[in-house]
Amino acid sequence: xxxxxxxxxxxxxxxxxxxxxxxxxxxxxxxxxxxxxxxxxxxxxxxxxxxxxxxxxxxxxxxxxxxxxxxxxxxxxxxxxxxxxxxxxxxxxxxxxxxxxxxxxxxxxxxxxxxxxxxxxxxxxxxxxxxxxxxxxxxxxxxxxxxxxxxxxxxxxxxxxxxxxxxxxxxxxxxxxxxxxxxxxxxxxxxxxxxxxxxxxxxxxxxxxxxxxxxxxxxxxxxxxxxxxxxxxxxxxxxxxxxxxxxxxxxxxxxxxxxxxxxxxxxxxxxxxxxxxxxxxxxxxxxxxxxxxxxxxxxxxxxxxxxxxxxxxxxxxxxxxxxxxxxxxxxxxxxxxxxxxxxxxxxxxxxxxxxxxxxxxxxxxxxxxxxxxxxxxxxxxxxxxxxxxxxxxxxxxxxxxxxxxxxxxxxxxxxxxxxxxxxxxxxxxxxxxxxxxxxxxxxxxxxxxxxxx
Numbered sequence: 001x002x003x004x005x006x007x008x009x010x011x012x013x014x015x016x017x018x019x020x021x022x023x024x025x026x027x028x029x030x031x032x033x034x035x036x037x038x039x040x041x042x043x044x045x046x047x048x049x050x051x052x053x054x055x056x057x058x059x060x061x062x063x064x065x066x067x068x069x070x071x072x073x074x075x076x077x078x079x080x081x082x083x084x085x086x087x088x089x090x091x092x093x094x095x096x097x098x099x100x101x102x103x104x105x106x107x108x109x110x111x112x113x114x115x116x117x118x119x120x121x122x123x124x125x126x127x128x129x130x131x132x133x134x135x136x137x138x139x140x141x142x143x144x145x146x147x148x149x150x151x152x153x154x155x156x157x158x159x160x161x162x163x164x165x166x167x168x169x170x171x172x173x174x175x176x177x178x179x180x181x182x183x184x185x186x187x188x189x190x191x192x193x194x195x196x197x198x199x200x201x202x203x204x205x206x207x208x209x210x211x212x213x214x215x216x217x218x219x220x221x222x223x224x225x226x227x228x229x230x231x232x233x234x235x236x237x238x239x240x241x242x243x244x245x246x247x248x249x250x251x252x253x254x255x256x257x258x259x260x261x262x263x264x265x266x267x268x269x270x271x272x273x274x275x276x277x278x279x280x281x282x283x284x285x286x287x288x289x290x291x292x293x294x295x296x297x298x299x300x301x302x303x304x305x306x307x308x309x310x311x312x313x314x315x316x317x318x319x320x321x322x323x324x325x326x327x328x329x330x331x332x333x334x335x336x337x338x339x340x341x342x343x344x345x346x347x348x349x350x351x352x353x354x355x356x357x358x359x360x361x362x363x364x365x366x367x368x369x370x371x372x373x374x375x376x377x378x379x380x381x382x383x384x385x386x387x388x389x390x391x392x393x394x395x396x397x398x399x400x401x402x403x404x405x406x407x408x409x410x411x412x413x414x415x416x417x418x419x420x421x422x423x424x425x426x427x428x429x430x431x432x433x434x435x436x437x438x439x440x441x442x443x444x445x446x447x448x449x450x451x452x453x
Contacts, residue, residue, distance in 0.1 A: 008144045015137065019069040022133040026087050027055060029125040030094065033118050038098065047101055055094045062086040065430035069137070072145065075170070076138035081437055083130050088123060095119055138172070147175040148220065151194040153182050153210065154201055162405075163200050182206045192217055199223040201407075227381060230414050251418045253388065260422060265361050268429070269354040276348050283314055283336075283345050290336045293319045296349060301366035303390040306383070309358040311366055314346040343436055350392050362425040363391025364413040365400075375406040382406060385413040388420070393432040 007014060031052075035042045041051050067074070067082040074082075095114060103111045150167065154160050160179035167174050180190055182202050191197050191210070197219050199207055207223060214221045235246035253261070273280075284295045297315040300308050316337025317330075333341065340346040353359040359366060364385040367375070375382040391397070395412040396404065404412075416424075 004144055007140070011141075011144055014140065015071065018071075018133060018137050018140070022069065022083070022129060023059070025129045025133075026126045029129070030055065030091055030122050033122050033125075034095075034098065034114065036118070037115055038102070041098070047098075050101065051094060051098055054097045055090060058090040058093050059086065062089055062430075065427050066434070069134070071134065071137040072141040072173070076134040079137075080130050080134040081434065083134070084127050085433065087126050087130065091119065091122055091126070142172050145173075148173060148195040149177050149193070150174040150196045150198060151177055151190055152179040152198045152200065153187065153191075154179065154199070155182055155203075156201060159201050163198055167198070182210065188213060191219060194219070196220040196222065204228075224408070225411050225415075227384075227414065230411065230418050233415075234418060251420060253420055257420070257422070261360060261425070262357070264422075264425070265354050265357075268361055269351040272348075273351045273355075276351075279345060280348055283340060283348070286336045287315055287334075287340075290334055291318065300369050301390065302369060302372050302386060303358060303366060304386060304388055306386050308369065309353065311358075312349040312352050314340050314349060316340050316346050347392065354392060358390075360389040360391045362394050362416075362428050363389050364394055364416065365396045365409065366390035371406075375410075379406055379410060382410050385410055385417070388417050393428055393435075395428070398428055398431050398435060 031042055038047075040047045042048060063083075063086055066086045067079075069079060069083060071079055099112065099114045102108050102114065152160050152163050152167075154163065157179075164176055164179065167176060174196065177194055178190070180187060182199075184190070187210075191214065197210070197214050199210060199222065201224065202210070204226065211221055211223070231248045231250075232246060234251070235248040238245045238247045287293070287295050294315055297313045297317075298310045299313075301311045303309055314337075316334060317332040318334060321332045337346070350359060354361060372382070395416040396409045400409060400412055416428075
């Protein structure tokens, strides 16, 4: 038996071993370096037990928030970023907790932070280990997994280009062999010759037929969801006499959930305004100094049940220009505005909207009224996303872009609404930080011919 065949057989165990080696290296870097000044954290002591427990608990919780070491499903750079942020926050909390425990008569009579230089050295060693193990993990994964031959099936050439562009970022995993219309007479022959079939924007009847064929021929399938698919996520099986059914009920946030959500909105937005006040002040000065115009931009947006409110943002465009969604190379955007948009600083004033109750921290993206009217002409069900209060962040904001299509925005927002939970809100708040590290991608504007007037 060849080495590759042996590795393929035990791939899950090998990947788990790589992951464990990574976390052990990161834990060892923290404990052994801090043990230089604090030898008790690597001996049998209460300090060691509490410190280790804190580190492990924070690591587990933050891994749930930011994502695990899932090489193969995500690019190694994305995995490295998620794990790095997880470890940095874990280190900070454990380091702070260690500093508190060292405040006693035997060590520090007054509180002081433990060696900051060692903390930064831990960061450097851990990030280097994460980068290395993520790269090696991906190299191993794609050594045992050859590229999947991928066929795109759709009814529109523009949609085919969009899907091909999206899959191109996973070039190590997929080899796009071509695109074909679902009406093509050679469709079944082409599907048999491929490993993975991607279906996009197909009529329900055609999609069902193709999925049945792919299942019969053991093909991997990707398809974009319809509303029925999203509802089915939370459906429960029901047997009525001898008839198999799925039962699903539309999800509406309960009174108790609204109270908790509002309380979290108020507390977090107030804290966020206090913490980001220096950034807000600097941004305001830069905007004013750039062209002497107004600092803030206000615009009517739609929120829950279609209620209209005025959103507050930092002004990123020149004053007295035509108002429509930004386009690629948009000359209306100022130099300062480009920086504010890139790092989402322009959205910080929306914490005021959240305090006022116009918005929530997490929810569907608040769209321009003009966009809502245009989208609903093409997609009447777009109004369904107004069943919850608009949010500063959410599925569409974290996983989408400014130029994500109206239909894909709707599906992302409905996924959030139908799967709402307080835990998911907290998870999305943590994951919003990742958006800042993919600023160019997340803030990608509409192509000029896609902009809404």
